Every structure is written in structure tokens, then in C-alpha cells.
Amino acid sequence: MKDSTTSFGMETRVPWPVNVYRLLSAMFLLGIFSAFAQIMFFREVLVVFLGNELVIGLMLAGWLVGISSGALLARLISARLASLVKIDVFLVVALFLMAMLLPFQIYTVRTVRFFLDVPAFGYVSFWSIVSISFFSFLPTCFGIGLIFPFASEIVGKSCTNDNQDAASAVSRVYFWESLGSMFGGIIVTFVFLPWFSPLFIIVLTVSVGCLSAAVLAPDRNVRHLPALVFVCTLLVVPLYPKLITNIEERLVDAQWRSFGALGGGDESEGTSVAKLKVWRDSVYQNLAVIEVDGQFSLYANGRVTFVFPDQIGYEHSVHFVMAQNPQAKTVLLVGGNPVGDIPELLKYPMEKLVYVEIDPEIGRLVEKIRPREYDLIRKDARLTIIHQDAPKFVQLCQEKYDIVLVNAPEPATAAANRFYTYEFYRNISRILSDDGFMFVALGSSERLQSESADLGASVYKTIRLLFAKVLVTAETQKRFIAGNTDSDITFDRKTLFERSKNAAISNKYFQSQYFLGADEIDPAKIRLVEEKFASADVHINTNLRPITYFYNLLLWNRFSGSGVESLLDRIRTITIQHLLYFLATCALLILMTYLFIRLVCRRQDSSLLNGGWVRSMSGFVLATTGFCGMGLEVILLFIFQSIYGYVYSMVGLIVACFMMGLVLGAVAGRYLSVSGWVGFRISLVFMEVMQIVCALAIPGIAMLTSVVSGSVLIMRLLEVFIYMLVAVIGCVVGAEFPLVNKLYSRSGVGIRSTAAITDAADHLGAAVGAISVGVILVPVLGVCSTCIVIVGVKILGLISLVTVFSSSPKHLE
Structure with missing residues (x-):
């Protein structure tokens, strides 16, 4: 039995053949396999390449x-392959090979x-990351792309009388x-x-891939x-758990x-040997502790x-800062070493020390290595340990602190960048007492070459917008100390000597x-740094324009020897006006090309307009949809992260919503594709317009992030709205895919080529x-300007779609 389907009419439903049920079940399992493999690949590559946003984007x-x-x-290979082997057998072999190659x-x-x-x-160069990101993923992602067109063709031939009905087959x-x-x-x-180790997840992924191959297999x-x-x-x-x-x-x-990191000596000769003591893959990151001569x-x-034990480092980092106010009563410590910073801080007569660290696995690993020291600090009644995202904690905090110490990672990613933003420092200034101060450090260079100067200057100028007094040290690691008007911070040597001495x-x-x-x-060196x-001609660093991590990319380029300085320098100078002019030029070229082809087709009988133009513009429309869908999802992840912090499970939920x-969009698109020629055109235009509406709505959400500080109700409502908007964007993208497949296939192309x-x-x-x-x-333009660019790209796609409709080939009606 087969489905009967007209070009743009209603479908008649009939039972599917058995091989289609097997194939669709295998595709469901392939989707699971793909999700597992992608997540495991990305987590591994982030560790190997010391991942920043460029690495994530390239991956x-x-x-x-x-x-x-x-x-x-x-x-390209479909015709020759069909003459050599049965397609379903080929797909089984492809699925099985994908599964078996994954561990390697x-x-x-x-x-x-x-x-x-x-x-x-050391940092890996740009071109090495590009090549490794592509070739190491190749067997898996290449196989996923290879299987999709063949699967669509099998479903199309098995379930429809019309071999050209791509929308129904592809959407399934x-x-x-x-x-x-x-x-x-x-x-x-x-x-x-x-709950499980990476190897367990990899083994499970292999089993899912093999199951998909077994389900699809046509015979025993x-x-x-x-x-x-x-x-x-x-x-x-x-x-065999031990295996x-x-x-x-x-x-x-x-x-x-x-x-x-390991080896490097010979214990029998008394030389130092680095050993891996313990490791964990937490929800947030890959953690490992390496020992060299009793130092971890x-x-x-x-x-x-951090390194422990390192008594010299502990004492210098803590007491250098605490000399500003040894009599502080309440201290907030963001990040840091629990068996280093905390014991030194507790030497002071403070009443309360709050330690905020998002990842509880850090404390567990330290406790496993130094149980006595860790147990000792937890017994101090003055200490409170909170496992929460620090920017989110500061945003919702209602207490006042005399000192806030920020021990944050370098702003190499958007997540780490949040510790150096205007919004984070604004929330810290709100919870500081009148005479309190904040401390934050940033890796730099003593001579302040251009990249280091830009990175430090961006943070310095951001802090100065919020604090009346800002001090910065003149050393390789720039230490910023900032306070309000009433704070008594100083770098006067005699004053600091007296305060430190009197603290006893x-x-x-x-x-x-x-x-x-x-x-x-x-004083002279500090004056030069200031x-x-x-x-420096730099931008203020904010959640919605995280320019600091772009400056960090410039440093990465220098250290890795990637040789893309000119490219990054050009990117820095990009403005929204440049991009809008470029998009306007592209729109004009599309219209001029269309008018020229239309003129040629009037003078002579040509399939260029009805075939080539329809296919090329249909593909271009879908490419702009892929660009906008991914771009809007990335922007919403930025916004979500700026409000709620780096909560890995919540980011996973956003992806699940998409x-x-x-x-849902795939189902809707299949039904819309059979709604008649007029309804079909309206549906496609509606999907294009909806993407523009979503892009225009996001800046409004971004603006709300500046007023949600401390308002739990607004934050919860905004969180729900972000989930809904992500789902809507995914639905629009999913619905447009089968609609464009219908449009493409009606230009005279088979299902396999269409898919x-x-x-x-x-x-x-x-x-x-991405x-x-x-x-x-x-990072360069900010969220609001980026949304405008996305609107411009989608208008370009809409113009292309209108030219396809205007050609009005008879076989489309």
C-alpha cells in the first residue's frame, strides 16, 4: 500500500510498509547517537584546546x-551506489561503521x-584547530549527513505514488x-x-549506534x-566494571x-616525576589533580x-589585599583555593566569610588530597560554603560585605567573561558596605603590549564607571582594587605597612x-599603567557586548602563533553600517540577476528561470534560515547566561527546547506543504516573517536584563519566556525545512537530490x-546590533523567496 498525494492537495493516509517503520526507528536511534556523540566530542575538544569561544564556534x-x-x-554517488549495493544494506554498514569508529x-x-x-x-594554532575539528569529527558527522538523503528517498518511494513529493518524505x-x-x-x-563516566557514555553511544544498524538490517x-x-x-x-x-x-x-603534564623524570634517580592523582568529569568541567614532589x-x-600546598603564594595573595582593611567583619570570596585562601582569610578577626564556588567537585577533589586541612576549615563556624553560580549569587544577594574578593578564570569564554562585566561589578557595588572594596585580578604583561593593554584597559574602564576609587598594580598580573567614596583603599607604602603590622x-x-x-x-609605574x-581606545565590557573575551582572542592569537592578526584586526573595525551596506548590496545583486534572467527567458525558451533559479534561491533561503536559527539560539544562550549564570543543565534544556x-515544526511543515499553492506561499512567507519578528523581540529581552537584578519574579517569568522563544524559533526553522523541500523538488529534482x-x-x-x-x-557589535544584522540576512532570504514566487512556473502551481 502507498500514500496518494497530489501536488498541493490533501493526503490520503494508508499504512506504511514494514521497511519504513524500521528505517524511521533507526533514524530516531541515529538522532540519539548524534546527540551523545556531539556532546562527548565537544567536551573532549574543549579540554584539549583549552577551549574558548573561537574553539567552540570552530567545533x-x-x-x-x-x-x-x-x-x-x-x-554525487547515489546513482553509482544504487547499481552496486542495496541502499538499505549500505545504510546498515554506514551506521555500524559510525558506531565502531567513535571510540577511536x-x-x-x-x-x-x-x-x-x-x-x-600551550595554545594550539587556529589552522590546527580548524583541521582537527573537521577531520576528527568527520566519520560521525559525515555519516549523519550521508544517511539523511538516502533515508528520505526510501521513505518517499515506499510511501508515495509521486516520487517528487519530497516534503512528506523528508519531513518524516x-x-x-x-x-x-x-x-x-x-x-x-x-x-x-x-552520574556516569565519559567512557560509560561512549560505550552506551556505541551500543545505540549498533542498535540502529540492527533495527534497519533487512535480513538476519x-x-x-x-x-x-x-x-x-x-x-x-x-x-566487567573493573575493565x-x-x-x-x-x-x-x-x-x-x-x-x-605527566612523566618528566625517574624516581629511581631521584628526579621529579609528575603523576595523575585523581580526576573527575563534573557537570561543569573536566577536573584533574597532578602531583609533582608533593605539590598538587x-x-x-x-x-x-590553583596550586596547593603553596604557603608563600597563599600568604602573598591574601595578605597583600587584606592590608587595605584588616578589621573587615564580612568577606565574600568568589572562587579560589579552599585550602589556601580560606585558612589565610580566617586568620583575621572577621565575623563571616562566604565562599561561593559553582562546582562542588572542586571541594571533593581537594578534600580527597588534603582531608585534614579541608576538614579543619569546614569546622570554623564563621565559614559558609555556597555552591552556586557567582554572578547569579551576587545578583540576588541582599547582604552587605566589607570586602569582595573575586578569583575568576581569565575571560577566555563568554561564561568566564561574566566576571569582568559592567553588570557583575554593578551588583558587587550594590552589596558593598559604604567603606568596602572589591578585588579582582587579570593576567596581563608588564610592558602592556597592544593586546594585553586592550584587555586590561577594557576591565579598568568598566570598573571606573561604577567605583569612585580604582587602584591597579604594575606587574605581570594586574590586580584591581576598587571602592566607593568612603572606602579607605590606598597604595601608600607606609600606610599599608602600618595596617599590616597592626593587624598582628x-x-x-x-x-x-x-x-x-x-x-x-x-607610584611612577602605577601612573604609567593608569x-x-x-x-586605550576600547569598549566597555558588558554581558550583551562581551568585548573582553574578544580581546582575549587577540592574546590567544599571539601566543598560539596562528598568524590571523590581520583578520582579527579587520574584525575589530567592523560596524553595523558596514554589514548593512553589504546586505543591501547583496539584495540589489539578487534583484538585478533575477531581472536579467527573466529578460533572457522572455526572449528564448529557457529552463534557467523555472529550474536553476528556483533551486538556487530555494537553497539560499534555507541557508539564511539555518544562519538565523543558529544565530538566534546562540544569542538567547548569551542572554540566558548573563541572567542565570553558567548552569549546564539549563543550557541543555534550552537546546532541548530548540x-x-x-x-513540532517538521509536523506542521508537512501539513502546510499540502495546503494548496496559495496557502503554501503564505506559509513560507509567514515562516520568514516570524524569524524577523523573533529577532526583533530579542533586543527587548536584552534590555530587560538590566532591570531584573534582585527581582526573582521577573527573572522566573523571563526564564520561561526565553524557553518559549527558543521553542518558537526551532518550530519556525523546522516548519520551513519541509516547505522549502517541496519548493525545491517541484523544480524537477528527485527526493534524494532534494534532501x-x-x-x-x-x-x-x-x-x-555559529x-x-x-x-x-x-562580542564586537553586541546583542542588539547582531539581531539587526540577522533581520537583514532574513530580509535577504525573503527577497530571494519573492523572486521564486514571482517567476510563477506552471509546474509549481
């Missing part, structure tokens, strides 16, 4: 380009630094794959990541091998050896967070006399959106 772009490449290859891909990612000419914990495959991705993303984020002979591997991988974890543990330890050891270093996503704190290394000759508070920062929208081209266009557009919006547009 996502590499994944999407790989899918596009697979879809395009499917179109993960191992390659973990150890790739062995093959790169990079010093220990798209629906089940998106549903699997949504389901996989939810369970891996909320169930597996918090083909089904035996993937079914056997599925059973074995499913049983190996409960039956899994041993393999995991070897993989982690290999990863840290590729960093150059805690690494978070490949970067050193018993230290082993740090002495009050240090201030009398401290080079970092030399003049350098004040004269996938849910895709699922291949439209899938490639969608993912290529999304790849460009890297341009997240890495370039938002």
Missing part, C-alpha cells in the same frame, strides 16, 4: 560542515597534542531524527553526565554482527601525557586553577615590611551562523 562549524559534506556526497575518534581527540608541535599546555525523516536528538540531548545532560544475515556488538557493549559495563575503570584510567593518562595542581578544562597576623613568609619596597605599587589604560521546536541539497544548505548556513554570531558579531 560547531566543523560538525555542521561535515554533515553538509556527507549530504552533498550522497547526491575520541581517543584521537584526547591524544592529538602528541602530534602537534605545541609546548606543554527529519521529524524522527530531531526527536531522537532531543531525547538524547535531554538524557545525556540530565542523567548520564552527572546482515543483522547478526551489529546485534552481537550491541549486546556485548550493553553487557560489558555491568559484567571499564582500567581503560578509562589509561585514556585519561594518555590525554594528560599529550599535554606534557588542580586543572579545570586543561587550565591551572602570624605568617611564615609574608611580612609587613614587604610593602615598603613592593615594586608593583611603585595612563596606558585611560588612553529540538522540540524542530520536531541532499536542502540538508547541506541548512547545515552550512547554521555553521556560518561561528560568526558567537565569535564575531556578539
Whole structure:
């Protein structure tokens, strides 16, 4: 039995053949496999490449380009492949190979630094990240893209009399794959990541891939091998837990050896040997503790967070700052070393010390290494430990503090950048007592070369907007101390000496006399630093325009030797006017080209307008939709993060909302595609306009972020609205995909080619959106201007769509 479907009429529903049920079930499992694999790849690469927003953008772009490449290859090899092997058998082999190659891909990612000419914990160059992000993901994302067009063709031939009815077939495959991705993303984020090791999740991913191959297999002979591997991988974890543990330890050891962090000596000869003591993959980050001669270093996503024991470092960092007000009663410590900073702070006669750290695994690892010291600080009644995102804690805090100490990571990512923004410092100024002060440090250079100067100047100018008094040290690490008018902060050497001496704190290394000759508070050097920062032409750093992490990218380029200085310098000079002029020029070229082709087609019988133009513009429209959908999702993630902090499970929920929208949109798009030619055109234009409306609505949400501080009710309502808007964007993107497939296929192209081209266009557009919006547009232009650019891109797509409708080929009606 087959479905009967007219070009733009109503469908007659009939039962599907058995092979279609198997195929759609396999696509659902493939969606789960894809979600699992993508999340595991991204977490591994973030550690290996010391991930920043550029790495994240390149990873996502590499994944999407790989899918596009697979879809395009499917179109090129389809005819020859069909003559050599049955398509369903080919898909089974592809699914099985994807599953079996996944562990080797993960191992390659973990150890790739062995093959790169990079010093220990050095930055990897831009071109190395590009090539590795693409080729290490290639078997998986390439396979996903390759399978989609063939699956769409099988469904189309099995379920319709009209082999050209792409919308119905493609939307079914798209629906089940998106549903699997949504389901996989939810369970891996909320169930597996918090409770299971990475190797367990990888083994489970392999089993899901093998199950999809076994489900799709047309006969028992083909089904035996993937079914056997599925059973074995499913049983190996409960039956051989020690084997899994041993393999995991070897993989982690290999990863840290590729960093150059382990080995390096010979114990028998009495030379230092670095050893991996303990590691964890928390919900928030990859953590590892490495020991060298009894000293431990805690690494978070490949970067050193702190070293312990380091008594000299503890005393200097804490007592240098506390000399500003040794009699402070309430202190807030954001981040830092729990067995280093906290014991030194508790030497002072304070009444309350609040320690805020989002990741509880940090405390657990430190406790495992230094149980006595950790237990000692927890027994002090003055200490309160809070596991919460620090910017969110400060935003909702109603207490007052005499001192706020911020020990934040470098602003290499949008998440870390929030510790250096106007909004964060504004909330800190609100919770400071009248004579209180804030401390924050930022890595820099003593000579303040251009990149370092821009990074430090942006933070300096941001702080000066909110605090009447701002001090900055003249050293490699710039330490900022800021207070209100009544605060008594100073770098006067004699004053600090007297305060530190009168505090009578018993230290082993740090002495009050240090201030009398401290080079970092030399008045002449401080004056040079302040003049350098004040004269720098930089932007203020905000949540909605996180320019500081773009300046950090400039530093990354210098340290990694990527050789993209000219590109980054040009990006810095981009304005919204430049981009709008460019989009206007593109729109004019599209209209002029269309009018020229129309004129040519009037003079002679040509299929250029009815075929080539319709196909090219349909693909372009879908590419702009992919760009806008990904761009708007990235912007909403920025906004969500600025309000609610880096809560990994909530970010996973946002992605799940987008996938849910895709699922609902795929269903809606299939029904809209059979609503008649007039209704079809209205539906497509409506989807385009809805994307413009969503882009215009986001700046309003962004403006609300400046007034939600302390208002729990507004924050909750805004959170729900963001979830709803993400789902709406996903629904619009999901609905437009089958609609454009209908339009493309009616220009005289088969289902396989239609699915291949439209899938490639969608993912290529999304790849460009991921890297341009997240890495370039938002930090350089800000959220509001980026939304205007997205509106311009979508207007360009709408103009292209109108030219397709205006051509009015008879076969479309």
C-alpha cells in the first residue's frame, strides 16, 4: 500500500510498509547517537584546546560542515551506489561503521597534542584547530549527513505514488531524527553526565549506534554482527566494571601525557616525576589533580586553577589585599583555593566569610588530597560554603560585605567573561558596605603590549564607571582594587605597612615590611599603567557586548602563533553600517540577476528561470534560515547566561527546547506543504516573517536584563519566556525545512537530490551562523546590533523567496 498525494492537495493516509517503520526507528536511534556523540566530542575538544569561544564556534562549524559534506556526497554517488549495493544494506554498514569508529575518534581527540608541535599546555594554532575539528569529527558527522538523503528517498518511494513529493518524505525523516536528538540531548545532560563516566557514555553511544544498524538490517544475515556488538557493549559495563575503570584510567593518562603534564623524570634517580592523582568529569568541567614532589595542581578544562600546598603564594595573595582593611567583619570570596585562601582569610578577626564556588567537585577533589586541612576549615563556624553560580549569587544577594574578593578564570569564554562585566561589578557595588572594596585580578604583561593593554584597559574602564576609587598594580598580573567614596583603599607604602603590622597576623613568609619596597605599587609605574589604560581606545565590557573575551582572542592569537592578526584586526573595525551596506548590496545583486534572467527567458525558451533559479534561491533561503536559527539560539544562550549564570543543565534544556521546536515544526511543515499553492506561499512567507519578528523581540529581552537584578519574579517569568522563544524559533526553522523541500523538488529534482541539497544548505548556513554570531558579531557589535544584522540576512532570504514566487512556473502551481 502507498500514500496518494497530489501536488498541493490533501493526503490520503494508508499504512506504511514494514521497511519504513524500521528505517524511521533507526533514524530516531541515529538522532540519539548524534546527540551523545556531539556532546562527548565537544567536551573532549574543549579540554584539549583549552577551549574558548573561537574553539567552540570552530567545533560547531566543523560538525555542521561535515554533515553538509556527507549530504552533498550522497547526491554525487547515489546513482553509482544504487547499481552496486542495496541502499538499505549500505545504510546498515554506514551506521555500524559510525558506531565502531567513535571510540577511536575520541581517543584521537584526547591524544592529538602528541602530534602537534605545541609546548606543554600551550595554545594550539587556529589552522590546527580548524583541521582537527573537521577531520576528527568527520566519520560521525559525515555519516549523519550521508544517511539523511538516502533515508528520505526510501521513505518517499515506499510511501508515495509521486516520487517528487519530497516534503512528506523528508519531513518524516527529519521529524524522527530531531526527536531522537532531543531525547538524547535531554538524557545525556540530565542523567548520564552527572552520574556516569565519559567512557560509560561512549560505550552506551556505541551500543545505540549498533542498535540502529540492527533495527534497519533487512535480513538476519546482515543483522547478526551489529546485534552481537550491541549486546556485548550493553553487557560489558555491568559484567566487567573493573575493565571499564582500567581503560578509562589509561585514556585519561594518555590525554594528560599529550599535554606534557605527566612523566618528566625517574624516581629511581631521584628526579621529579609528575603523576595523575585523581580526576573527575563534573557537570561543569573536566577536573584533574597532578602531583609533582608533593605539590598538587588542580586543572579545570586543561587550565591551572590553583596550586596547593603553596604557603608563600597563599600568604602573598591574601595578605597583600587584606592590608587595605584588616578589621573587615564580612568577606565574600568568589572562587579560589579552599585550602589556601580560606585558612589565610580566617586568620583575621572577621565575623563571616562566604565562599561561593559553582562546582562542588572542586571541594571533593581537594578534600580527597588534603582531608585534614579541608576538614579543619569546614569546622570554623564563621565559614559558609555556597555552591552556586557567582554572578547569579551576587545578583540576588541582599547582604552587605566589607570586602569582595573575586578569583575568576581569565575571560577566555563568554561564561568566564561574566566576571569582568559592567553588570557583575554593578551588583558587587550594590552589596558593598559604604567603606568596602572589591578585588579582582587579570593576567596581563608588564610592558602592556597592544593586546594585553586592550584587555586590561577594557576591565579598568568598566570598573571606573561604577567605583569612585580604582587602584591597579604594575606587574605581570594586574590586580584591581576598587571602592566607593568612603572606602579607605590606598597604595601608600607606609600606610599599608602600618595596617599590616597592626593587624598582628602570624605568617611564615609574608611580612609587613614587604610593602615598603613592593615594586608593583611603585607610584611612577602605577601612573604609567593608569595612563596606558585611560588612553586605550576600547569598549566597555558588558554581558550583551562581551568585548573582553574578544580581546582575549587577540592574546590567544599571539601566543598560539596562528598568524590571523590581520583578520582579527579587520574584525575589530567592523560596524553595523558596514554589514548593512553589504546586505543591501547583496539584495540589489539578487534583484538585478533575477531581472536579467527573466529578460533572457522572455526572449528564448529557457529552463534557467523555472529550474536553476528556483533551486538556487530555494537553497539560499534555507541557508539564511539555518544562519538565523543558529544565530538566534546562540544569542538567547548569551542572554540566558548573563541572567542565570553558567548552569549546564539549563543550557541543555534550552537546546532541548530548540529540538522540540524542530520536531513540532517538521509536523506542521508537512501539513502546510499540502495546503494548496496559495496557502503554501503564505506559509513560507509567514515562516520568514516570524524569524524577523523573533529577532526583533530579542533586543527587548536584552534590555530587560538590566532591570531584573534582585527581582526573582521577573527573572522566573523571563526564564520561561526565553524557553518559549527558543521553542518558537526551532518550530519556525523546522516548519520551513519541509516547505522549502517541496519548493525545491517541484523544480524537477528527485527526493534524494532534494534532501541532499536542502540538508547541506541548512547545515552550512547554521555553521556560518555559529561561528560568526558567537565569535564575531556578539562580542564586537553586541546583542542588539547582531539581531539587526540577522533581520537583514532574513530580509535577504525573503527577497530571494519573492523572486521564486514571482517567476510563477506552471509546474509549481
